[in-house]
Amino acid sequence: MSNPAQKQAQMITPDAYPQMMSRQDGMRAMLSMRSAQTMDKAQAAMDAAVPAMKNAILQYVGELEQAGGDMRKIFETVHEIRGFAATAGLVTTGRIAEILCRYMDDMERLGKAADGQLVALHVSAIARAARAEDDDVRLGEEVAAELAALVARKLLTAR
Amino acid sequence: MSGAGFANLKALIVEDNGHMRALLRTLLNSAGVKDVSEAAHGDAALEILRERKNDLVLTDMAMKPMDGLEFTRQVRNSPQSPNPFVPIIMITGHTERHRVEAARDAGVTEFLAKPITAAHLFSRIALIVERPRAFVRCDSYFGPDRRRRQIEDYAGPWRRAEDFNDRELR
Numbered sequence: 357m358s359n360p361a362q363k364q365a366q367m368i369t370p371d372a373y374p375q376m377m378s379r380q381d382g383m384r385a386m387l388s389m390r391s392a393q394t395m396d397k398a399q400a401a402m403d404a405a406v407p408a409m410k411n412a413i414l415q416y417v418g419e420l421e422q423a424g425g426d427m428r429k430i431f432e433t434v435h436e437i438r439g440f441a442a443t444a445g446l447v448t449t450g451r452i453a454e455i456l457c458r459y460m461d462d463m464e465r466l467g468k469a470a471d472g473q474l475v476a477l478h479v480s481a482i483a484r485a486a487r488a489e490d491d492d493v494r495l496g497e498e499v500a501a502e503l504a505a506l507v508a509r510k511l512l513t514a515r
Numbered sequence: 516m517s518g519a520g521f522a523n524l525k526a527l528i529v530e531d532n533g534h535m536r537a538l539l540r541t542l543l544n545s546a547g548v549k550d551v552s553e554a555a556h557g558d559a560a561l562e563i564l565r566e567r568k569n570d571l572v573l574t575d576m577a578m579k580p581m582d583g584l585e586f587t588r589q590v591r592n593s594p595q596s597p598n599p600f601v602p603i604i605m606i607t608g609h610t611e612r613h614r615v616e617a618a619r620d621a622g623v624t625e626f627l628a629k630p631i632t633a634a635h636l637f638s639r640i641a642l643i644v645e646r647p648r649a650f651v652r653c654d655s656y657f658g659p660d661r662r663r664r665q666i667e668d669y670a671g672p673w674r675r676a677e678d679f680n681d682r683e684l685r
Contacts, residue, residue, distance in 0.1 A: 365653035367660070373600045375647055376570045377524060382644040385520025389546045389637050397545035398633030405538045412534045432577060436532070439608025439629030443538070450630065461611045 402443065409444035413437060417486045420479050427470055430479065431460050437482060448485040448496025452478060452503060459507045468514050478503060521547035525567065528553045529560040529574040529586060530606075539573055539606070542633055546640070557581030561589055564597055571643070576607035576618065583607070584621045591622035591658050599657065600650060602643045606631060622658025624648060 377385065388394060416437050423429040434456050441450030456478040463470045481499055526548050530536045533555075540551050552567070554560035556578040563569070572590070576583040583605055591599050605618045608629040618626050625639040648659035 365651050365656075368650040368652065370647035370649060373650060374598070376602055376643055377520065381520045381523075383520070385524075385547065386641055386644060388520055389641065394545055394547070394637075395633065398542050398637070401538065401541040401545055402633055405534065405541070408534045408537070412532065435577065435608045437608075440532075440535070442630035457608075458611070465613070 405443065406445050409440055410446065413440055413444050413446055413449065413486050416440070417483050421483060423479075425472060427460070427475070430475060431457075431464075434460070434478075434482070437486075441486075446486055448488075448500065449482055451496060451500045452481050452485060455500060455504050455507055456482070459511065462511055463514060466514055471510055474506065474510055477506075522549065524548050524571060525550045525552070525569045526571045526573065527551070527560060527563055527569045529555075529557060529572065529578070529583065531555050531575060531578040535575070538631075539636075542631075542636055543573075545633070546637060557583065557586030557589070560586055564590065564601075565595070568598070569601060571640070572601055572603045574603060574605055574623075576605055576609050576614065584617055587618070587621040587623055587658075604636075604639050604643075606636075619661055620656070622656070624659050 376382075416433050420430060420433045420437070423433065434453050438450055438453040438457050441447070441453060456475065459474070459478075460470050481503060485496055485499075524547075526543055528536050528539045528543075528551060530539065530553075536553050536555075540553065543551050548571075552563050552569070554563055557574075558581045560572070560574070561581075564572075574583040574586060578586075581589075587603055587605070590596050590601060590603065602624040603622070604625045604627055605623040606627045606629060607614070607618075610628040615626055625642055627635055627639050650658065651660050
């Protein structure tokens with residue numbers, strides 16, 4: 357039961373504030389947005405973005421390698437890589453970046469310093485995967501699984 | 516069909532990475548949204564919001580000097596905000612649970628994890644159009660209703676006016 361002294365929250369229903377568009381325009385827009393033509397155009401845009409995204413990833417990888425022991429810089433850059441890699445078609449790079457993101461985030465929340473060697477290992481693996489000519493998903497998955505197991509052990513110890 | 520429904524829509528992209536801004540713009544264009552403005556961080560985005568009406572905002576989370584969380588809080592709560600109700604989709608690579616919760620508590624309308632796909636982005640836009648969220652105003656929060664679903668055996672406190680209208684006090 358609520359405390360009677362507690363101020364009640366006010367609910368503002370969607371018809372009581374300005375909407376993004378009218379209901380009629382909304383229906384028309386949804387039909388258009390879900391059409392095969394729109395999806396094809398959108399997919400073409402995604403495909404066209406791949407080379408630029410790959411270049412962006414390589415730039416981030418360079419920054420990652422230059423970061424040295426600057427964990428804040430590594431944390432921020434690896435999150436960018438995680439966000440971009442799959443769009444650039446670099447699945448393995450994204451997967452390894454994801455593991456490092458989770459590890460660094462967990463350590464931050466535990467109030468402990470990330471293991472420099474473990475971070476360096478991930479950075480090296482990310483750089484190799486990003487620069488590989490082909491995104492070898494099978495091999496990459498094996499590397500990622502090894503790193504994930506290593507991180508799990510480190511986190512267990514840290515807790 | 517050429518996206519006639521979105522023809523008059525004005526969108527704002529707030530993202531520090533130029534490649535991602537370009538991709539988001541192209542995706543919005545392909546959905547029929549032609550009038551798209553861009554900002555590289557929250558401060559610049561607030562300026563744009565003051566200068567022109569925007570119907571939809573896509574924002575990154577991690578940006579400097581003002582990040583997407585503070586930007587969202589400013590849009591929702593600042594007395595200078597031109598439209599505290601504008602739909603905000605946060606698009607970010609920071610997908611840890613506590614960050615998603617921080618985004619929700621800042622007042623974002625929808626959350627989209629990077630890497631993005633066209634289908635995922637369009638699904639979030641569709642939610643805004645087809646299932647607009649109620650807004651909640653209380654001492655500590657103003658923004659879209661954070662309850663996504665009704666929990667049948669909810670045992671927590673009932674605080675909203677309609678909670679009392681709709682049910683007997685427990």
